[in-house]
Amino acid sequence: MGAPVSDPPADANTQTKFDQTGKNTGNLLIGHALRRELAVDSYAFGTGHDARQVNENFDLIAIPAANFIYEHFDFGYMADFIERTTLPCLMVGLGAQSSSLTSLDLNIPAGTRRLLKIIAERSNSIGVRGEYTASVLEHLGITNVTLTGCPSLYMTLEPELKIRKRESDEGALRVAVNGSNNVIKHSFAPSFAADVERHLLDTAVRDNYAYVLQNEFPEIDIVLGRSTADQAAQASGALQRIGSQLGSSAYTAFLQKSGRVFFSVDEWSHFIRRMDFSIGTRFHGNMIALLSGVPALIIPHDTRTLEMSQLMKIPHVTVDRIGKIDIARLYDSTSFDEFSRNYAKLYQDYIRFLDLNNVAHRLNPVSSSLEVSAN
Template sequence: MRILLTGIPSYLQRTIAQVSGTTVVHRPYFDEASTKKDLISQIRRIANTGNYLIGEGAAESLRGHDVTYLPFWHLANNRGSEDLYERVNREFDLCVFASANLLRPGYSADLEAEVFAKLKMPVVVMGIGIQRKEGLKDLLPAGTLQFLEVLRKKESFFLTRGYFTAEFLREQGMKFVKPTGCPSLYFAPNEMKRSLSALANPGLAEAQKIAFGGYLGSVADTIVDAHALLKPDSVASYVVQDEVVAYNLALTGDDNDIVYDRASGRITGATEYKHSEKWQRKSELLVYFDTNQWRGAMSSRDLCFGRRFHGCIIGMQAGTPALMIAVDDRMREMLEFIGFPYIEAATWNRDADKRAYLSNFLAKIDTQAVIDRYCACEANFRTALRQIGL
């Protein structure tokens, strides 16, 4: 089967030099990202480095097929080209669209609606999910409703992040809808199970080599977490995703100042952000544009902990135990579907002795039940792919 893969990309998008028709030319190197200007540019290209895991997981699930990744921006920018779409429809049998929080009030999928209306092939929307449950049915923009209408009229398959999204799409008249979880969950199943096996360890509450994730620059939550769990002489390691462009974590200095060491993934330049004065520990900010480097760095940690779903998933892909703090509906939907242990943000934030709370929480995890649930979800994902012909 000849598969057109588009939507959220893997980190290999950073090597794309040119796209012409259905041909993608890759450079044999990554763009430099050592200066302030270049670092911000690289972060803007993906907006959220966690998305790299979604694109990578979707691509991995298609291994063994004839797959070509065409950037969605190429399809959108050329939606007026009859020649391009004639060629696309001739050269491919199936389109797989790697998706994430597409169903949300603040995003109108006008371009997606136009592009998929031009495709004369079945479409698989993989990893689609919601941003917020409340009022979703009444608040979806017109472009997103049109996108759903386009797919309702053609042969389409929806692999959703969880149950709520599946229920919503069925109510919209979609025929093939399967809750399967985010495709990033099944990229490295053996390492995921190793991570889950290591999590039920109360001693992790005393770990000092922790990779934190959250919304630094917006709220002080991660700083509070680090103070609660780390000893005064420890270094708090925080992995940046989109904070530089979305949550006011600012790099100071001139555009051409060297602010990033790509070997270590560490931001070396000065930064400014809300609540930074509250730090009572040494801290470092890390950014990874290559998922292999990111996994390698997480493999040396004792624990990944925080409020970012994929910031913890990539640690699990490296076999490192990880625990998430659920902060919104999208995280809850994904976590409740896959059955991973997690802590509710409101509960965690108000607990006075966080280290003791964490130790007690970890001690109560039923490891076998968690692994059994994960294995069942992985089998469900593979079955859904086979049903589609993948």
């Protein structure tokens, strides 16, 4: 349960595919990663299973989590399901969503509070996205937590993650841009977030960069060739939200030419490997680049993206500090040495976290030389 652990059926319609990603294609990385990391003989997904059969046929309830701690998300249905079972639980990637990293007293629905209590009781430690989420849980009286970040970070199953930067004489940069123009209102700096989204779009249009979408409609329908007059009007509304002067016809033409959306992790990874740089406000849109060895810069716009970027030491500049987007300058000034060193440490911590929860895994062992260099 939680983030999807497999791609939607290739022959499903767009809406079905989108729904099965949890309404954001970035969720695919979370679920795929945890499924890949755990050493399992068989698995089932979802809460629509008979509790008695779950108790008889399975050993663990694993939950690849996202920003579950949010005032608009009530996970009482998940708590109901787990309460009917007797199995231990593993939750990884739990995040709190707020407008500020200093606000701990969140208006969390009762069902979600009940879920968190059950998970805390049935696991030795909960894997959280960062220090902010750990503080929110401590405020709720839950202290058995480990700072793991997102499970997608460890999806390669390797103790080293090296990022390759191209030489300056290799021609024009091949860039993938991603954005979040539909979630500006819950940014910690909405006006700056709108400016960043506009700059990202204008840059992608001007330089003909790929523009990767994750949950934006009607843009996704336009990219997939399902454009209608109504959708063009809705796209115009998206432009107005970010203060763009780009006309709806030009926006539609750009999306049809350079827009991308992926319902397959392998296809997404294959695409991003052809890029030299990934930049934008989407965490997982940039994470898949890093996992593929491609340089990426995250522009955090909310607590979800910021606390993970901070913990994992992923190169990042917040929306209120980045200013006008200069791709070449940002690429040249971004170093991944600290990220790679920190990855080695987090990887070891993640193995210890899984061991603490008595969960068998497929992560490759860390050599003694790497252990020394990471400490």
